[in-house]
Amino acid sequence: MPVARYRRIADDIRARIARGDWAVGQSLPSRRELAARYSVNEQTMRLAYQLLRRQGILEGEERKQVSVAHPAAVRTLTDVDATWPYSSETTDTRPRPATEELAERLGVQVRAQLQHETVECLDPGGRSAMLVSTWWRGRRRPHARFTAELETVELGEEQAHALGLLVDALAYRVLRTRLDEHDAPVETADLILPMDRWRIRLG
Incomplete structure (x- = not known):
């Protein structure tokens, strides 16, 4: 079964964070800007951002700027x-x-x-x-x-x-x-x- 496009984008963003494209605490581009870069609609980017927030990779509220999450202190x-x-x-x-x-x-x-x-x-x-x-x-x-x-x-x-x-x-x-x-x-x-x-x- 093919992987949903938003999941592939989330995987790519996660990999870019891991190699240092965005540092902990740094804001990511807007959904609109990244949607244009990945040639997808904003809804697809919203799903990718939502998945990454749920996984603790990104932090920030819906419809606001998101940034690379600090590792959660447990x-x-x-x-x-x-x-x-x-x-x-x-x-x-x-x-x-x-x-x-x-x-x-x-x-x-x-x-x-x-x-x-x-x-x-x-x-x-x-x-x-x-x-x-x-x-x-x-x-x-x-x-x-x-x-x-x-x-x-x-x-x-x-x-x-x-x-x-x-x-x-x-x-x-x-x-x-x-x-x-x-x-x-x-x-x-x-x-x-x-x-x-x-x-x-x-x-």
Whole structure:
């Protein structure tokens, strides 16, 4: 079976990167420019770029400039309740009504008004390493312990945009719920970790 043209182009770009035509961090030409060089339409180049982003060869958002990706630093998450040791940015603090899932996790009524924040945790190089969305009722309270569950999810548009990945890319989702001394939930959070940047080892 013949190899799709966009895959052949992706292979050629990968080979050119390997021989140093483009260095790590360097921007590639626009899709339009490379489409002209390869004598294909822009949709074919879009598929090639998309494949290379998925493989971690390129980084950058859809419809924006892409560059040669730095090798992803793979970290191991062992403590989901630990403080993030590097810089972070709070990107959203809008209150939210409790969904059925959040109501169950927090022991509140569906559509109860919850406080909320989403924090983007950055690695030492300034790239997004993890997103943490937290919800709680009333004022924040200290916790005595926590529970955690692990699953995989496909990234939504906002998450993919923040992490510089493709929509529907797979990520780990850690559901962390903090409990008080009476085992009542005081807050719950989703930790979204790109699968190409993390290993998970929960005790």
